[in-house]
Amino acid sequence: MALRAYVKTAAMSAADVGENPLFLMDFALRLLRVLVLLALWRTLFAGREAPGVMPLATVLTYTVVAEVFSQQLAVSTTLSVAFWEGTLVLRFLRPMGLVRQFAAEMSGRWALHFALFSVPLVVAAPLLGVDPRPASPAAGALFVISLCLAVLVGLAIEVLFGAITVALEQPVWLVERARVAIATLLSGSLLPLALYPWGIGDVFSWLPFAAMAWAPLAIYTGTGQPLPRLGSQVLWAVVLWPLADWLWRANREKLVGYGG
Amino acid sequence: MVAEDLLLITGARRLVRLWALYGRMDLLFFARGPHTALPWYLSEVVVALAAVTATFLLAERFDDIGTWTRPQVYFLLGYALLVHGLIETFFSYNIAFISRRIGRGQLDHMFIEPLPLWMILLAEGFAPVGATSSLLPGVGLLLWAASQLHLAVGVAWWGLFLVNVVASMAVVLAFAFAWGSLAFWAPRAAEELNSSTYELSHQLAPFPLDGLSGIALASLVTVVPVGLVAWYPSRILLGLEAPPWAPALLPAAALAFVALATWIFRRGLRNYGRTGSTRYSDSGHRR
Numbered sequence: 001m002a003l004r005a006y007v008k009t010a011a012m013s014a015a016d017v018g019e020n021p022l023f024l025m026d027f028a029l030r031l032l033r034v035l036v037l038l039a040l041w042r043t044l045f046a047g048r049e050a051p052g053v054m055p056l057a058t059v060l061t062y063t064v065v066a067e068v069f070s071q072q073l074a075v076s077t078t079l080s081v082a083f084w085e086g087t088l089v090l091r092f093l094r095p096m097g098l099v100r101q102f103a104a105e106m107s108g109r110w111a112l113h114f115a116l117f118s119v120p121l122v123v124a125a126p127l128l129g130v131d132p133r134p135a136s137p138a139a140g141a142l143f144v145i146s147l148c149l150a151v152l153v154g155l156a157i158e159v160l161f162g163a164i165t166v167a168l169e170q171p172v173w174l175v176e177r178a179r180v181a182i183a184t185l186l187s188g189s190l191l192p193l194a195l196y197p198w199g200i201g202d203v204f205s206w207l208p209f210a211a212m213a214w215a216p217l218a219i220y221t222g223t224g225q226p227l228p229r230l231g232s233q234v235l236w237a238v239v240l241w242p243l244a245d246w247l248w249r250a251n252r253e254k255l256v257g258y259g260g
Numbered sequence: 261m262v263a264e265d266l267l268l269i270t271g272a273r274r275l276v277r278l279w280a281l282y283g284r285m286d287l288l289f290f291a292r293g294p295h296t297a298l299p300w301y302l303s304e305v306v307v308a309l310a311a312v313t314a315t316f317l318l319a320e321r322f323d324d325i326g327t328w329t330r331p332q333v334y335f336l337l338g339y340a341l342l343v344h345g346l347i348e349t350f351f352s353y354n355i356a357f358i359s360r361r362i363g364r365g366q367l368d369h370m371f372i373e374p375l376p377l378w379m380i381l382l383a384e385g386f387a388p389v390g391a392t393s394s395l396l397p398g399v400g401l402l403l404w405a406a407s408q409l410h411l412a413v414g415v416a417w418w419g420l421f422l423v424n425v426v427a428s429m430a431v432v433l434a435f436a437f438a439w440g441s442l443a444f445w446a447p448r449a450a451e452e453l454n455s456s457t458y459e460l461s462h463q464l465a466p467f468p469l470d471g472l473s474g475i476a477l478a479s480l481v482t483v484v485p486v487g488l489v490a491w492y493p494s495r496i497l498l499g500l501e502a503p504p505w506a507p508a509l510l511p512a513a514a515l516a517f518v519a520l521a522t523w524i525f526r527r528g529l530r531n532y533g534r535t536g537s538t539r540y541s542d543s544g545h546r547r
Contacts, residue, residue, distance in 0.1 A: 022446075022453055025439075029456055029459055032460070032464060032480070032486075035472065035476050036472065036480075040467055043325060043468070043470060043471030044318065044326070046471075171300075174303045178302075178306045178307060181307045181310035182306060184310060185310055185314065191314050191318070195318070197317055197320040197321040
């Protein structure tokens, strides 16, 4: 019964996306980003030895798969929108867990974007000269586990930053924009961390943001050992969820200012 | 003729007075104290720098990107930040995100001001203090790159630089206004459309686009003109474009984009004159 409520919420959320046909603009942006990055990698690697651990074919696969799963690798719910519109109080009135509501809505949106953009992109990848398959069947299987952990860590970070926004009494979009900008760089969702200079990629790969994107993508492309990456994801999920939960509860009273 | 000149002079004076007024208000916002100013400023710095950091890191790791040497890449990034910073300086407060103002029915607020619409659009977004978050890093990066490139900059080069910067800004704004005007016809659906156009120009501008295929490259300087924001003008200013007519291409394209955006915006305004804003109910709630 409870599960049905979340599935229904997800379905309603998916239908919501379809009401606004301008989401196609986002698809255009994502496709252009892939094309630009693929061209960039080919330019960079032309006539050059494969730098470090990632040859060109691997980087191309990394880029396409990062875009295919971009929403799962950069988890974003409508928490900020609820803050902004002051509609959080309505969420508390529903007979559902707060984070689970947001997660259900998010997965509904994912479904539509996945069907309309991600699947066609995988199909079209060979036309772009990219092999979208995982490094091995084992890498593909471990990727599924890693992706689930990535979503778990991403959700924890989403709640944590929501709580920080309330705790510091800062404008919603200010924190949101900064978080997205930092996460894009530190998570490896745009560039593989292995290609960062001065060894900073090695440092970033142990931070929580890397557990959101670098870990699953590195496992998928067979870059490095998968077990340490999975271990770091489990560690961050175990550390971040209690922290996010505590900070959220500690600042619940302040939610009144955001319509809670 | 004399009357037209007078009108122009008084209009320019009024614009400068309005800039002074809005500039003071921007300063007052940051003077409210560190609790308000610091997070805001730091967040803007992070967002601005993050957009160019990916290309910066690649240039550091690989020394060059295709035909672009490392200092040339820095020049490209500095130029992209400068254009972004200047747009933030003159067109903040959702002027560059015009779909929000149109979609939220806020054009009505502008129509009741005793000023022509063009002057409001030029004046209301002036934010010289906050915009330094991207302007200063952009200028710094440009100066650093120029010092490494040993550019021979004379009056002609500076003239070309100025024309290119203004043309790049015009292209970004024209693209935003052309798409943002859709909010005249679909206020709710298109309200956030300029977030996407902004993302496009902000995310893709700092990349050297040389490796793209002919069709993709042609699209990125025409249909979605992100190549005109920083890549093409940087090639011109660094002397990477050989044809003698190449420097005229960007200003010409900017004029064409501005003409198209003005045409679409005016058509939208005509429609708005008939329908008005439907975003608010009689009791004042947003639909």
